[in-house]
Amino acid sequence: MANIREIAKRAGVSVTTVSRVLNDHPYVKEEKRERVLHAMKELKYTRNIQAVHLAKGYSNMLGIVLPTIEHSYFSGLVTGIAEKAQAHGMHFALFQTGYDPLKEKEALMSLKERRVDGLIFCSNALSDGHILKWQESGPIIFCHPTPHDTCSTVSIAHDQAFKEGLHHLAACGHQRIAICLARTEGANSESRLQAYQEMMKSLGQGIDEEWIIEGKLTLFDGKQLFTEWQEMKNRPTALFITNDDVSAGFLLEAQRHHIKAEETPAILSFQFNQLSEALGISSIDIPLKRMGQEAFDLFDRAIKGEVPEKRMLPFHLNERSTTVFKNNR
Numbered sequence: 001m002a003n004i005r006e007i008a009k010r011a012g013v014s015v016t017t018v019s020r021v022l023n024d025h026p027y028v029k030e031e032k033r034e035r036v037l038h039a040m041k042e043l044k045y046t047r048n049i050q051a052v053h054l055a056k057g058y059s060n061m062l063g064i065v066l067p068t069i070e071h072s073y074f075s076g077l078v079t080g081i082a083e084k085a086q087a088h089g090m091h092f093a094l095f096q097t098g099y100d101p102l103k104e105k106e107a108l109m110s111l112k113e114r115r116v117d118g119l120i121f122c123s124n125a126l127s128d129g130h131i132l133k134w135q136e137s138g139p140i141i142f143c144h145p146t147p148h149d150t151c152s153t154v155s156i157a158h159d160q161a162f163k164e165g166l167h168h169l170a171a172c173g174h175q176r177i178a179i180c181l182a183r184t185e186g187a188n189s190e191s192r193l194q195a196y197q198e199m200m201k202s203l204g205q206g207i208d209e210e211w212i213i214e215g216k217l218t219l220f221d222g223k224q225l226f227t228e229w230q231e232m233k234n235r236p237t238a239l240f241i242t243n244d245d246v247s248a249g250f251l252l253e254a255q256r257h258h259i260k261a262e263e264t265p266a267i268l269s270f271q272f273n274q275l276s277e278a279l280g281i282s283s284i285d286i287p288l289k290r291m292g293q294e295a296f297d298l299f300d301r302a303i304k305g306e307v308p309e310k311r312m313l314p315f316h317l318n319e320r321s322t323t324v325f326k327n328n329r
Helices: 004-011 015-022 030-042 049-056 072-087 101-112 128-132 158-171 187-202 219-231 244-256 274-279 288-303
Strands: 061-066 091-096 118-121 140-142 152-155 177-181 212-214 238-241 266-271 282-285 310-312 316-318
Touching: 004 015, 004 030, 015 030, 061 072, 061 101, 072 091, 072 288, 091 101, 101 118, 118 288, 128 140, 140 288, 152 288, 158 177, 158 187, 158 238, 158 266, 158 282, 158 316, 177 187, 219 238, 219 244, 238 244, 244 266, 244 274
Parallel strands: 061 091, 061 118, 118 140, 140 152, 152 310, 177 212, 177 238, 238 266, 266 282
Antiparallel strands: 282 316
């Protein structure tokens, strides 16, 4: 590929003049500008945009850190981030970590090395405090609440949403309530577990260890969950599942086994996508796409040097057919 010295030689101008043309400098005679542009065309010169960005101190690249793109929760967030990034003419890179701390550190190193201008953490295994030690290299945005005041966050009030869901199941006549989480670690999961424990205590109901289920992410996991529920000695009459795919898998497997509606546990999901609506699954609806859009907006504000913000978005409990009947067996 041609360089600016070759362009200068072909156009019969100085290297400085070529540099000024490339950077749209106003003080270049039109005749020289035309000669430079003509030489660039003849030499098939393509500008190295990455080098330009690095020279100016930014990469025009945003890093999105998430455990997996296959989970509809995270793909919803990425959709919102991507739409905003594209509207701002910004590129983005996905760091799919599988909750591996070493891979999260690779994303942080990309920030330190200026390969990305900032990071949005959709979820993380490393502690928030550890991650924020890298913040001097660029803005870091979390998609969950954190007590640290030096960064911006966007989320819903997970503890309040979980309490509302549990109260709804209790109002439907349930006391034996199980919860199904993707994992028990992490800020969101910890707040949900605490809300669950407080609610069960208020019902005077002990918690069977089988009723706290983790590691479920997919439709297939939902099918497995149905088998596990059938094998429980003390079957819960209600399941609060923090994933629509798992909820759908459970319900479809129950239907495949011709389990009657009145014998199927009540299901309350926590996310909302097309599956829950199509199958009539009650859910706590989370505005994932908007959350992603807000995360990008917080990143954009941080780049401009504005003060950190903590944004809480609304959630909504949408009752459908899986919780409308009483089931207090």
